[in-house]
Amino acid sequence: xxxxxxxxxxxxxxxxxxxxxxxxxxxxxxxxxxxxxxxxxxxxxxxxxxxxxxxxxxxxxxxxxxxxxxxxxxxxxxxxxxxxxxxxxxxxxxxxx
Numbered sequence: 001x002x003x004x005x006x007x008x009x010x011x012x013x014x015x016x017x018x019x020x021x022x023x024x025x026x027x028x029x030x031x032x033x034x035x036x037x038x039x040x041x042x043x044x045x046x047x048x049x050x051x052x053x054x055x056x057x058x059x060x061x062x063x064x065x066x067x068x069x070x071x072x073x074x075x076x077x078x079x080x081x082x083x084x085x086x087x088x089x090x091x092x093x094x095x096x097x
Contacts, residue, residue, distance in 0.1 A: 054079040
C-alpha cells in the first residue's frame with residue numbers, strides 16, 4: 001500500500017473530509033512519528049505494534065565478489081515489533097500456496 005492509496009482509503013471512509021484534508025492529517029501523523037523516532041522515543045500503537053530506534057554496532061563484512069574485508073560503521077535502524085492482536089489476525093489468515 002502506498003501513501004496515496006492510504007489517503008484514498010481514509011477519504012472513502014471519512015465523508016466529512018476532503019482528500020487534501022486527509023493528506024494533511026496523514027502527513028502530520030507521519031511527521032510526528034518521524035520526529036519522535038529521531039528524538040529516540042518509542043512509538044506504541046496498541047493492537048498494531050511498536051517502533052523504536054535500534055543501534056547497530058560496527059562490524060567487519062566481506063565483499064562476496066572480491067573477498068575483500070570491509071569495515072561497516074555503526075548505524076541506526078528502525079525496529080518494528082508486531083502487536084499481539086495484529087500478529088494473531090495475521091496468522092489466522094488462510095493462504096493458498
